Amino acid sequence: MPTNTAIEHRRAAILSIGDELTLGQKVDTNSRWLSQQLVDLGISIVEHATIPDDLDAHVSALNRLASRCDLIISTGGLGPTADDLTREAIAIASSDSLIHDYDAEQQIRAWFTARGRIPASINMVQAKRPSRGSLLENNHGTAPGLFAHIAAESHRCDVFCLPGPPREMMPMFDAAVRPALRPPSGRVIETRVLHSVGIGESDLAQRLGSLMDRTNVPLVGTTASGGVVSVRIRYEGESPRQQAHAAVDAAARRVMQLAGEYVFGAGNDTLASVVLGRLKESGQTIAVVESCTGGMLGEELTAIPGSSACVLGGWITYSNQMKQSQVGVPGELCAPNGPGAVSHEVARAMACGGRERSGASIAVSITGVAGPDGGTPAKPVGTVWISLSHAKGSDTRRFSMAGDRASIRSWSCTAALAMAWQHLDGRSHSLLRQVEAHVA
């Protein structure tokens, strides 16, 4: 374990190592997780860098980042094979040499013995460390982590090297890195995220106006993803925590004043989790009847632990036959001279039939043309009807979604959840028109 360091960790970089990342064979999720941990501690992230398994690239990335930061956390390159170069790279960058650590060798042998296995001779390279550095114990795999520091021109940069697999990396961060970090004393980072639906990003920005000026403290920014626009509020400065908190609070209140009718949640809330929360609070249940989304809405609702308390289930009425036989859509509605499977009438019949047959408090149905085929001039690809059936009646709306099959399906679920949220929250109908206009 590294001893207490005298320096403060103000500016950090995350370095990810591996051909599988730069070749596009794997998505890097470690950088996101590590950033969250550091930001929560008040440490700024200046960069994520990802490099291939190449010693020169590795050393020069370490040196470059060390000149800009006082903390580097790297992941990957600690395995036993020839393309695992983190040990050598950190030795070179910290002007040190590698030594064999006999304690580490014992730990590696013990790890294998405990599993009834014998370590391969190549595993012994994992007991090497820079002579002035130290090893970080790995309780979830064979590769120990490393701690070392690089002397940059005017300052010192601490480097923690963690293994690539998240299930080894995360516990090692918690056990060996987090306690060794020295977040800037007096420096406070406070963040808040509010999520909205039913308004486009540019319209929301227009409403927020000068609140989004880049010189403001706290900073307010927006990001859009799949029909949800999130407002990010971020305070970074030297004020006491309480004052930072009050400033973020004030900005959040201002966002609510300017656009609160579109805000459905904050932080880790999703539309699905908020809908489930409202259902639980009011002791209600939900059923789904899905055509073009084929189960996606049910999947999103049941992805949330504990959803069985209010999700009864539903139907995937993909064929017209299933719509008729399973939720009682009248056959004439789907017939050639009827309104057709993608229509106000069928969406409504699906939701009402589903609510009746499941006994749920509310039922939501989705029927549409997800494409790429099946569009007509009257019902082009992206035409989606969504209906919500509840104790006092039903509400059925037409949406025109842009994008490919996957986007149309995913935005249909967002729109369906938005309708359920607005109903459960007692929001006005005018907002639904906004959803309709803006979800696409």
Added chain:
Amino acid sequence: MPTNTAIEHRRAAILSIGDELTLGQKVDTNSRWLSQQLVDLGISIVEHATIPDDLDAHVSALNRLASRCDLIISTGGLGPTADDLTREAIAIASSDSLIHDYDAEQQIRAWFTARGRIPASINMVQAKRPSRGSLLENNHGTAPGLFAHIAAESHRCDVFCLPGPPREMMPMFDAAVRPALRPPSGRVIETRVLHSVGIGESDLAQRLGSLMDRTNVPLVGTTASGGVVSVRIRYEGESPRQQAHAAVDAAARRVMQLAGEYVFGAGNDTLASVVLGRLKESGQTIAVVESCTGGMLGEELTAIPGSSACVLGGWITYSNQMKQSQVGVPGELCAPNGPGAVSHEVARAMACGGRERSGASIAVSITGVAGPDGGTPAKPVGTVWISLSHAKGSDTRRFSMAGDRASIRSWSCTAALAMAWQHLDGRSHSLLRQVEAHVA
């Protein structure tokens, strides 16, 4: 559109821009996708870099990467708000100034008009571009992309700036970037991917043996994701295309000799697409009956265009009541003294009931404990029963899945699709035991 460039694109960097990335609020999936596209074209990736919405950081990242590469592809920072700085950064880095592009303004206005909306005045900033650069049309959103080039000391670096949302970024890459790229001539990269299910990664590696030596040409490697182990064959060299092709063919044949019974597809095949293909070939149909997966299996099957030819639909029988009322699971099976909702008997009744009521050729059911709560000593979290009902009977199996709720649900779908594939393909039952052992 950029005109033909005289240079070759040999070394590329991917630059991702956004506070939401460096703050750890979002995982960057663009870099992976872009890397795959470039690597397939024979262009090497030297780095992925991710930076916050900060003009200085942005300009210096562009300059630094331009000095090392002849191609930069950036994503993000093209929105209409004050924290979208890509236009300014590229103008500074390419020693240019921003001008207003009236054609682009017309396109943006047309995009809004087509959706019955009026552009906000801030959207007009999206019509700006460096005077010597050009705009890339966006058919899936308001933000045009940018093309410009930076003069590095000894060479020129082409820069393509794409929007952050993947559903805008990917089509823009295909339409405007891919045709403008100049991969190194003479250099041949040929890749092949085979997908297997029912065997673990290390067992597969053992079977492939020396075929996976790191000095081989072509290189053979494996990657595992959600129960599917893919074998990647990659030739990179100066040989004629034909010779490269033959070498990759020979390696693929060898993989099939050594482990062909586990290989279900190649390239863009997925288990779901292969199952749908087999159903179509034989004129059969499928229905699903899902409990713990809540619609995920239906979603995976219907994600594939044209799936309506053989997917009839199904049921999300999340509650016991729905299992009984909708697919006829006998009430006593779910009763306190019965085998319970997660059992051989209930899985079988779900599949048989679903097949009967839908009239499908085959029906697949899933019932399990996805957690985090609900586990018991006899049925711990991860216990999943899957049943396949077909004309000649049914096949019901117990799986023990490892991981969290999301993994257990996703691996359950993989196992269900693997059972359907093996049935439709007439594969032996012994393989199913392998699925059982290895999917977890």
